[in-house]
């Protein structure tokens with residue numbers, strides 16, 4: 336019986352959700368990291384799925400490489416759990432992400448075609464404008480600290496820490512904070528943020544006491560020790576206050592790219608009523624407010640007290656935005672908003688879920704822009720909407736996380752003829 340530590344030679348089949356490829360051995364599926372479709376590779380089994388139903392493995396030797404295989408830009412690529420696609424040509428990374436996105440829409444959403452077009456023809460994953468090499472884009476990071484106090488990242492599916500001296504994905508401003516150059520003996524994690532305004536914050540967790548935080552550059556804020564625990568981000572001609580441990584897109588081009596695309600597909604009109612669900616610090620509400628104009632109305636719903644406080648500050652000059660601190664499902668059930676025209680839906684990784692999707696369908700907007708960071712959750716939620724007679728009008732992927740398997744996808748959902 337094949338078990339952890341065994342070494343096998345396998346043929347790699349398709350890419351799967353989660354950044355690994357599928358291979359088979361003795362009738363069992365093996366999910367292989369750091370492989371590419373069409374390759375023959377030697378792997379070492381690294382884990383077993385529940386009841387041994389499938390195996391997990393990592394490539395240790397490439398017998399016949401794919402033409403899309405490249406030398407990773409980062410020396411830690413095979414060890415560190417952060418990047419799964421460093422060994423893949425950048426344009427091929429995007430093709431693989433598009434394949435995964437299509438597969439999740441078919442399997443979980445039951446979507447076979449969109450407006451008469453095959454998914455191959457109409458679903459693609461695009462680069463963020465200006466991102467040419469997929470490196471140095473990370474503006475926020477959570478470093479893990481090992482037992483010797485060294486900075487690193489956790490191994491895939493493990494608590495073990497791989498120490499690093501530099502991260503190829505970190506922005507120059509983040510690297511210049513020098514968190515990775517210090518020893519952090521009493522710390523478990525360090526959150527580091529380098530905002531595009533120039534603000535920089537480091538948060539040692541659980542505490543800065545006994546850490547070398549004071550040795551960071553003087554302009555790096557350390558909450559509780561010096562400076563403040565929030566940063567200013569710039570997007571769409573506005574300044575956004577965001578808690579350093581709160582939510583803001585990590586790729587510097589992401590916020591504006593997503594808002595521009597959501598505007599393009601939703602086409603908000605003057606006087607319309609927009610729901611911004613899972614609204615964070617108010618990004619979509621604030622930047623779409625001019626589109627609905629002074630006669631329009633935006634209800635923004637967000638569960639985090641801190642994010643709502645930041646949103647109120649960020650949008651104090653936009654009277655058409657109302658911020659509701661609440662869980663989206665309970666707010667929709669209790670408020671029963673009426674005369675809603677359009678919805679921006681931007682849930683966390685787990686998706687919105689059946690109750691939220693059905694409540695939105697009951698509100699009967701003319702269109703929903705669904706911004707998703709997990710294509711499986713998007714597929715599931717689309718399935719709930721389709722079961723209520725809605726349809727998918729378009730889907731586009733955004734490569735907001737190059738060198739990793741992660742992606743963002745934006746779907747336009749509209750009521751079908753019978754809805």
Ligand SMILES: C[S@@+](CC[C@H](N)C(=O)[O-])C[C@H]1O[C@@H](n2cnc3c(N)ncnc32)[C@H](O)[C@@H]1O
Pocket residue numbers: 582583584613614615616617618619636637638639642661662663664681682683
């Ligand atoms: C992917 S972020 C999107 C934030 C915002 N739309 C943006 O682009 O900056 C998801 C947000 O949903 C919030 N959230 C998570 N669960 C929630 C819930 N059940 N109800 C309302 N907000 C929730 C999180 O706090 C987070 O701010």
